[in-house]
Amino acid sequence: MSYYQLADSPLGSKNMGDIDSPMPIIGVYVAAASMACSFAMFLNSCLTFINSFPKFNFRFSGNFFTLNATWLTLLAVATKVAADLTTPKSSYLDNQAKVMNTVFLTVAMGNFFTSLGSMNNTDILTNLTALSILVITVVVDLYIQLRFHLFDRQSSSVIIIQIALLFCTWMTIVCTGLAVPAIKKRAESKYQKLVSDERQRQMEAGQQHYRVEELRLSITKYWVMAATGSPQLLMKRLVTFVYTNIICLFSGFISFRSLFNGVRTGFNSASRRNQSEYKSSINMILLSQYYVTLPTVVIATIFMISVVGYKYENNGIRISREEVTIESYWTEKLVEWRQRSILMKFKRRTLKKFIHSIKSLILTFCILIQNLNVMWCKFCSVISFYSVLPLVLLVNPLGKLINHYLGKLFRKKKVSNDKRTPEVDLNCFVILLEGEKQFPKKLLRGIINRVDKLVEMGNKQRPHNLFNLLNQSFSFGGVVEFDSNRVSSLLSSEPPNCWTLPVVTLTSIAIAIPNIASGHVDWLVSSANEGLRYASLIDVLDGKCGLKSIKNAADVVWVGVELHRKWLDMDLKRKTGEINSVKDIIQDLTNVSERIVMEFSSKENKMIVENPLYWPANVLAANSMYRITRTILLYYEDGECHAEELFRKLICMIADILAACLNNLPHMIYTKCISSAIEERLESVRDAAIIFGETEDILNFVEERKLSSIGPSKPLCIDEWRGWIEQQVTTVSSSATSNGASSVESNEHVVLQILA
Template sequence: MGYNSTKDFLKLVDGLADECQLTKDKVNSLLGYVKSIYQSEVESRYNATMFWIGMYIALASVVCILAMVADLLHGFHTRKLWFPCKYFRLNSAFLSVIPIAMKLPMDLGGLPGDVDQVTKLGSMAFMCTMMANLLPCLATMESNDLFSNITALFILVITLVVNVCIQIQIQTGVVSYQEAAQMLKVVLPNYEVKISKHRNTTLATIYVTLLLVLLMLHLSSSLPTLKLRKDIKNYLQRHEKDTRSIANKLLTFEQLQKHVTRYLVMEETGIFPQVITTCYCTTSASGVICVLVTILHAITMSSTVKAIFTNDYDSDYGWSTIVILIVQSIGVVIGTIAPLSRCFATLSFKVMSFEIISKHFKVFEVESYWTEKLHEWKRAKIYIPSPILNAVIMTLKKLILIFCIKFQEGVVVVCNIIALIPFIFMICFSPCFRCWKRSMFTTSSEEWTLGWTVNLERTRDLLPYVALREDKIELILRTLKGLLKSLELLVWRGGEPINLVRLIKHKATDGFHGVKKFVHTDHHRIPSLLSEVHEYPDCWSLAVVTLTTIAVSLPGIEKNEVERLLRSVREGLVYVTLVEKSLNVTDEYKSIQKVAEILWTEVDVYRKWLGHKLQVPVIENKTAGQIVEWFSDTANTIYQVVESNGGGNEDSIHICAKSMYRITKTILLSYNENIEKANPEELFDNLSSMIADIIAACLTNIPQVIVMKCHTSAIEKRKASVNDAARLLGETKRIIETIQRYHIPHMSPYDFPFLDKWGYNP
């Protein structure tokens, strides 16, 4: 690193000392400026990196904006005009990104240019809109996460506010540069001072106030959210009775359709807590604040356009401040859409009646859920050994919580007053809102493909599954039609397994006798043999893969038939695996399921079985019966080798060999040891029938899997799980209807998920 200015000055001093014969005192006097020149040069070199820091700030702002845009697109796509916070959320990731975007207001250094000044003010406006967008996501957090994230947001906002207040107080140049402007007036009388000190100070004060108000709204909204999640858990427990009554029944498609519909409505209206927080008066107040911030920022920007085109930026950030200003101004506009829409979403569905209007003007009524948590804390006992200390602490706690309760009530009343602004605005422009509501929420009154109707009276049947409070029922009645339409689209999003349906229709037998043949073939004739190899529980997927391995190895079968069977098994194993992972969850079953997945990849992709290539001359030159015997002998050999080497039941090769040995012996027994006379086409057809029976028997558990997905315990995972249930319902519609046309054995509902139970039932 060179310091040219310092070197040049030292050379100049040396030259003057030689030419002018300066005295030592004069030389020392000149050298006294070296330190200042050196420090200035070092500072300028460090400041050269500030441009890239400015671009980094702009990039962090873009990340936040893109997340807000994603939430907007998701809301419009799903017709949820309360715009749930799916991407832009109050979590550790965005709590790390937001402080980067807020570096300029945090910066204690002065920014003298007009663009620099407005950029700092714009950052505070951007922070206001981001906080308003984050408000509904408070309802998605558990108590511990809510406390930690609110604490982090509190620290961030307070730090920002304190920094700006300090800079306003000591006039560092953040929101004005009064002293610099006065000096410029003296030195350059004709210089135009573009920045209004009073304007910027006033705007900064307003933004600081709004940030504190938004922070109070977050804190106030957190209290009813804690109670809300508890109410939702109790609500879920009440509806778990539905699960216990139908969990182990063979439900028809229509019954599953109704069940999924109910739980999707629960998720979209009440179990999805963001919907409830959207109806809070604090959410409406945040929307009004966003509009105010946008108006203020627009006015500020309008007076700064000339400065932008004249490149009036004088800070070390260079022209990156223009990039930050433009990016964050876009963020202010985009960030206002969701809070404003939430503000009108509830109101726009209300019937314009005198009762509704008068109800909204009861602004001084505070619902109990706002202060219920504070009252619980107030009633809570604190046990301290010292009676005097205990009395003092209890008294202090009571006084503090009384103040908090009154403060909370005051915040709610103020928010109710602020919420009157959009309400009055909506009344004045109600025709426009009716057109907007009609365009966004009107759907056909006809029945759709799956039979969901959208008439308003039918939706009232779903009200017992709506978890919103009674005063929000009108909102739900108007939006249930859109939810049912979304459900229809969701159900048909997945593709139907055509090949699997064809296999079950053409090859499965009534009563799925192939399963019984697989499980319970003539035990009296070979009791010792089966007892030797049956050391692990029967696994649906391993049985299907083993049978398919034999079928695709048979000679004389048309290639199209083999490929059709493989396509059917590929589609079937997707649902078989899903059933096993949902219902057969012991460690022993899991290990066998993993073995089946590995074996299927080997067979399907590489056409191998335990390292032996299928359809090679050593196999192709054999008859169908010889191939079955070859598999039996090879499996027995591998089994004996693994046993002699100390391999256990958990060894994948050991499990695959035992499965093959058992199945081939079953086939040999079914032919009464006359396998040599077996016709390849007939054997292939029999194996295909057994595969179809096993898959069909396994998929009788699909309704139970769908019901289970509707009842995931974790609130945050329930929505995705219910959506999966809806997609699975759409994909398996024809499978469920096809399977239920067959005679299904009379079994205990608890035995259906287990393959070995099917062989012992009529």
């Protein structure tokens, strides 16, 4: 039986039906991948639109859909229909899906554009190679289908146009990827120059400590530098980004036109009556991919209007010469590759010379293509400027009218905000790209307003309990008193101290004290929790590797203390009804912590025991508990230990430690502004602005009491604080003894004398 006879027979029909049966399931899989990509692109579009308004401050930027292996794999699945060579020629819905696949891939590459700025050189090369393989595969498959006339006449013309747009978008993405390293290098160089100049200015002004208003102004300056030099904004200021938005607009209009024409004529055509092999799942594929086209078109339109508006604000209707000049960063990487030597070794010099000449010739051709591509993008940008300008001239008066009425409604609020914003020209802190004459004033105002909103956001989250706790500190004596030198070590060596672990241990002891009102305990836990957040950030500033494990121990213990009132699975209130003596409870904590440390020393390797940096979290916490509880027992060795008295003393110790620690707040905020990589800098300065708003009252408290001028030269480490205070105690004690005062009395009041 021949193939055609088999196909016409009932058995053949059954077999063909079995072959076709997986296709609807595959279609559902394709639709699911399309929906995932569409949803991510939709979030990108929404957040891009929302973040364009300064009054909205979302933590997330438009990076849900980035150029990486995950999204490229899903995108390859989503464009499966376009690469399908087996669909029937006369299937109308299949033709529509192939058109939509090319539009979908074009829009997806437009969404990938800004993510190029957050990649390193290796990631750019890897991801662009994978994207190129996907695009070339789709284009070749579509060409084969066109060559063998698998499309109807109407779909063929649309596919040809869309292939050209897809190819242009891919060329633009690759062109930009080659320029990203040079762009980021220039932006980083300008940033470091501005930071160096700012530091030099501070040194010349003799500023050793930041005042609150000066710190706020510094945050604004570094926010302007970070925002204008952020990879995302740098990418959006490139002419190639404008060009990709133009292509996305055209692709969206083509897809809508194809859809409307299909709805108008497809129902009466013979091709409409031919069912797709994907059956009803083809409708799901079309719906999931059309879903993302509309917001993309809207955002691209808004972006084009904004770009034209900024250009019109700076230059009027003229196009400056710089806008049609090709900047050096476009070809810098290619020129560098062309000048490099060949890594392969050859015995013959003539062969090596020949290969080097071939390589130079290929890269020279690539440089020419790169220049032509950039020139074409600039030409299209100029055309779009004059095309969109009438719309801008129509929209601008309407926008000014709306702002005028909104200004009347919120005039009082605006005046109060302006009083908080220092009148300083921040244009000199803007990081400009090569070829940019000036930054748009409206955009700069929006950036400055954004940082003011961030500070206001922090003001609404002020740690009031922590501020009240700091008012219980009258000296820095608690920094020394919590751990006495008279307590002998359980093991041969002691781990270094950090700011957080003593606070966690002291709070745990305070919770275990009986006959204390639960409201007071809850207030102390809440206050300590607010302080530990900032103390953890300050601990990170200290570069000692040992503090990482100790800070981790504090984090581990604090989870149980805060949530369950447990210290290492020990219920801190378990013996309140059985033991009424405060000394017995402190002694019980001492015994438990000593047992944990000694069990560790008897079971673990000797080398680990002798190196505190490798101790587990529970052993570090137990060692801290042992030393602090033994110190408390030594303090009440010959006297009665009253619950309320000890609770107040513990509160004062915690307040003293946190007060000394929070002296580093200005340094921590300043460090967060300047110490991040270019990809993370904007987020870091954003955190610094919010922390400043949260701690503004504390910063004023430190400034008013002049606490920032007290302490060691390097106040980051609690051990240096302890050493400095002990040195001051020795100095004042010897001075008091020589004047006839007892050393005990002088030691009790030494810190108060230092503050005076």
